[in-house]
Structures are given as structure tokens and as C-alpha cells.
Amino acid sequence: MSVPVLDVAGLAYAYPDGHQALYGVDLHVHAGERVALLGPNGAGKTTLVLHLNGILTAGAGSVEVGGLPVRKENLQEIRRRVGIVFQDPDDQLFMGTVRADVAFGPANLGLKGPELEARVMEALDQVGMADFASRAPHHLSFGQRRRVAVATVLAMRPEILVLDEPSSNLDPASRRELADILRSLDVTVLMVTHDLPYAFELCPRSVVLSDGQVVADGSTFDVLTDDALMRAHRLELPFGFDPRRIDSLPG
């Protein structure tokens, strides 16, 4: 097989206060895959995500992105390759205009002038927000801000897009629009979510993290229909949702 885009091996981490969040996590994601990372609150999902671009440093084990180990000397390149979309768009959009916000990442990579402008508009086009380039982020609706947050990361042309709870706080129409956008992108996706129907709709493969360990890794259908596994790790399908009774998925 080819070099995985994301290769996490035996990753363990304890917070400075002694609380151990990860106990030997192994995770491989290959180019073009869309993978859902599922797990109850406090399973260590966010801790894992913060290792992927070197915000946190592994206590033991290793993280490699496209063959490049996450180490201090590689951080700039790692952060280009791994694009993280955080849960609260107000944390991610900190500049005065949408354009400046999307330009922030690529400008840090050294782009400028017309090249930078082209990159910004390309990313905004991908999320359907090109008409809002001159607006202030706090004048957008929540769904629009989430989409701009995705664009800020796409503008860096990442190899893997990591989304933390992408569907949270979205109304059903915005949630569906975001799904359409994610499906249209030609990029590897790792999606942390509690929204199991969303995971089923978008990600052919799911990984379950529980108490800092990977307890399941397989097709999303198999994971969601494994009742014993689901019960053991506090995962529940919403009322009325049954993957077995859905015969075709969009796109």
C-alpha cells in the first residue's frame, strides 16, 4: 500500500496534571478516504486531533503526515498539510473580514499579491462564499461562518482536512449544505463527530475511540449496526434512525 496520509502509531499522552488521555492509539488514513472518528465525551478525540498538527507533543509513539514526522522542525509544513476546522467558528475567524481571514493561512506560508488573492477566492468558491469576501465574520450566519472556517483551512491546500464536530449547532439546511460541500472536495477527511447519521452519510469508514484507545475500526455501517459495541461505548443512534433501513446514500 502507499504511504498513508496520516499514520498514528502507539500514540500515548498524559496532560501535565497527570490525567492520561490516550493509551497507545493506532490510526492510518489513506489518501482520498473520508473517516469518521466517533466516541463518547471525554474519549480523547480532541486530544488526538491536537496531536495531528503538533499543538500537543506525543508522550510516546509517533504521528506522521504523508511520511513526515510531527516534530518541532517540521511544524510549519505539518500545519500546512493538516487543516483543522475547530468547533466554534468564532475561534477560527479572528480577522476583520472574511477575505483577510482566509488569507491568513496562505500568507503565513509566504504567498502574496495576486497569487494570494487567487488562492483566497478559490477556497471561498469551494464553499460557496465568494460573494461574502468583504464582509465581517460576525455579520454572517452561523452556517456561513462554519463554511468560511472550512475555507480558511482549504486555502492552505491541506492533504488532510480534520473537522471537529462539523454539524454542531447547524440548522438542517446548513447541515446538508455543508455535507454537499464536503462531498464535493477532493481531499482526505477525518471528521470528529457525535452526529452518527452524518458520519454514516459522509464517511464510508469509522473509527471508535473510547477511554483513549481505538476499540473499533471498520465500515461505518458495520460499526453502527454492532449493537454490543455501540452500547459498550455510550454510542446511540438517534430515535428512528436505522442504517439497515437506508438503501442508498447520496452522491
Add this chain to the structure above:
Amino acid sequence: MGGPHGHLLHFHAHSPIHRTPAHVKILTLVGFMLLVVATPRGWYLAYGVYLIALLVVVAASRVPPTYLLKRMVIETPFVLFAVLLPFVATGPRTEFLGLTVSESGLHAGTALLIKGTLGVLASLTLAATTEPQALLAGLARLRVPSLMVQIMGFMIRYLEVVTDELRRMAIARESRGFRARNPRHWSVLARSFGALFIRSFERGERVHLAMLSRGYDGTTPDAVMRSS
């Protein structure tokens, strides 16, 4: 969410004053303020000339005078101080409107009132005719240290987020029957502000993480400032 577009102090219009580049306006304001502050007390003719010049600019900006007047309430604490001065200052006494007041205090108070009013009106005119983002770009062009411009930019960006949070906390308090009726309830308000401070501090940390994740290394690239 949503709320009115534009900034609280900005008045949207198309006028020569609105079109003047921000850095020119900032320099003019600073120059004007220095001139006003440096004018000795008692030169009432000079103050009159300043006021007329300022009113001409306001008229040219097409910002309604009532719009500026309403926002001048920010000056109230200074007015109170200026009015108190003649009564608390020492020195020879004089008669003013039938009251015995300190002569030096009277002059100091009048000068403070006039200079303060000119300053507030001039600043409000700048704020009303310049978008916050243009103001920041203007400061950057005037070579104000980029760290300070960045901090001001964050302040503008998060002012509404934080006031929104404050409003939600107030609604949550009132929904549970709370009203700040007497000083004994102030401790609740103080705790709310404490909570708001901690929330804002934590948000600051999350924003910093998000910046690092996009390759931030301590300086906002010039290209970004220009594109804002």
C-alpha cells in the same frame, strides 16, 4: 444573532471626509488635538475658530449632528469633573452666577470643558467617517507597531462576541428571577464578570491555537493586513 451591520460609531455615507485615506484623517486628528491642548486657557477666540473648523468638517461629512451629539454622552464624567473643579479648587475666590467659586478652578474647569468637547467631537467625527478596518490599515500605514494593530484588530473582532456573551448571561440570570435591585446583589454581577473574564481568556487560548494551526509565527503577514 445578526444585529445591525457596521460598527456602532460608524455612520455609512459617501462624502469627501469618508473618502479621505484613514492615515490622513488620523494624522489630522492628532495634529488638531495637539493644537487644542497647546492653546493657553482664556484664548476664547482661538477656541471659537477650532469649533467652526470642526463644524465645517462635520457638515462636509454629511453625518447628522444629532448622531454625533447622542454619542457625546461618553464625555459626561469629564463634564462632571469640570463642573466640580471651581468648587473644590483653592485660591482666590470670585463671583460666578451668584456663587462664590475658586477663580483658578473656574478657568481650569472651563478650559477642560472646551478642550474635552472639541476632542470628543473630533474623535467621534473620525469614528463616524472611517470603517474600523480602514482605521487599522491606516495605523499600520503610519508604522504603528504591528503587535498593537493586531491587538486592536482582535478587540474590534471580539467586542461583539463578548458583549453577546454578556447579554446571554444577563438573560440567563433574569430568566431565573434575578434583578440587581440593591448593592447586596452586586456580588452576583461581580461573579458574572469574573466568569466572563475567564471565558474570554479561554477563548483567547482557543483563538491562539487556531492561529498556530494555520502557521502563525508571531507576526501577521503584511499581505493579510493589506487585503483587509
